[in-house]
Amino acid sequence: MKKDENREYRVLLTNGKVVYFTFRELRAFVLSPNVLCLCAILLVVMTSGHPYLFPTLPDVTSRLFYWILGIFLYLLLILPWGERVLKMWQSRFAAPMPLVIASAPLIGMLSVLMDLMPDVFGSVVPARGESLNVLGMVRNIVVAHVCEMIAFLWLLPLSRNAEPVADVPNVADDAAQFIRIAGRSLPLDSVRCVRNEEHYLVVKTTMGTLRLRARMNDLLMQVSDDDGIQAHRSFWVSTEEALELRGTTIMTRSGCVIPVSRYRMKAVRAWCERHGKPH
Numbered sequence: 194m195k196k197d198e199n200r201e202y203r204v205l206l207t208n209g210k211v212v213y214f215t216f217r218e219l220r221a222f223v224l225s226p227n228v229l230c231l232c233a234i235l236l237v238v239m240t241s242g243h244p245y246l247f248p249t250l251p252d253v254t255s256r257l258f259y260w261i262l263g264i265f266l267y268l269l270l271i272l273p274w275g276e277r278v279l280k281m282w283q284s285r286f287a288a289p290m291p292l293v294i295a296s297a298p299l300i301g302m303l304s305v306l307m308d309l310m311p312d313v314f315g316s317v318v319p320a321r322g323e324s325l326n327v328l329g330m331v332r333n334i335v336v337a338h339v340c341e342m343i344a345f346l347w348l349l350p351l352s353r354n355a356e357p358v359a360d361v362p363n364v365a366d367d368a369a370q371f372i373r374i375a376g377r378s379l380p381l382d383s384v385r386c387v388r389n390e391e392h393y394l395v396v397k398t399t400m401g402t403l404r405l406r407a408r409m410n411d412l413l414m415q416v417s418d419d420d421g422i423q424a425h426r427s428f429w430v431s432t433e434e435a436l437e438l439r440g441t442t443i444m445t446r447s448g449c450v451i452p453v454s455r456y457r458m459k460a461v462r463a464w465c466e467r468h469g470k471p472h
Contacts, residue, residue, distance in 0.1 A: 242256070296338065386451060387430075434446055438470060
């Protein structure tokens with residue numbers, strides 16, 4: 194289970210950006226104050242809408258009840274649902290899974306569940322107006338997708354910047370080789386893998402994860418072929434961390450999956466052969 198939580202997944206946002214995360218990170222993010230604040234804003238916006246826009250939810254009480262319940266169920270189910278669909282997608286496709294494809298079926302099922310509740314529970318729950326139609330289903334999916342885009346594009350980077358990281362020594366040690374990135378000295382043998390994320394490097398070490406404003410070349414100029422390999426324009430993995438080359442990805446000890454670009458595949462295969470990695 195711990196290995197699965199540290200396994201890295203990828204989703205493709207509608208604007209073309211690919212977001213990387215582990216489910217350990219996503220679990221903490223879903224329960225973070227930023228996401229809960231976003232849900233509160235969504236609740237206010239959707240419950241204050243004009244009844245003409247919500248023919249299936251005719252009054253404020255009805256809208257409040259069903260949107261609170263829907264948001265609660267979404268937060269409860271999104272992690273197990275996302276883990277299953279992303280695992281299924283990654284086992285069949287090398288490309289990242291589009292976010293809208295990952296979450297739309299869950300939103301659709303929750304919408305149908307909300308629509309059926311008066312038939313199942315009768316007067317115990319608030320009455321609904323018209324039955325759910327295609328337009329209402331599409332509206333719910335679009336609203337959820339916009340919120341997910343806001344979460345991944347703005348709130349997740351804010352949460353990552355606020356994450357406490359282990360203190361990394363800033364002084365050199367004669368017994369170990371150090372590299373320097375964005376003014377931080379890191380023991381090279383503690384660096385597991387590095388991912389480029391726009392103007393930042395996400396550096397995973399044995400002591401924690403750092404997000405430093407730097408370029409991949411800042412790392413590559415300080416490491417050798419024996420230290421690790423750049424398998425992709427945006428990824429570097431250490432020799433100790435890499436386990437095997439499997440298809441177009443490098444499997445790692447921590448469970449992260451490192452993609453290998455097509456034009457680097459030959460070099461990666463040769464590197465794996467030199468270092469005794471299955472390929």
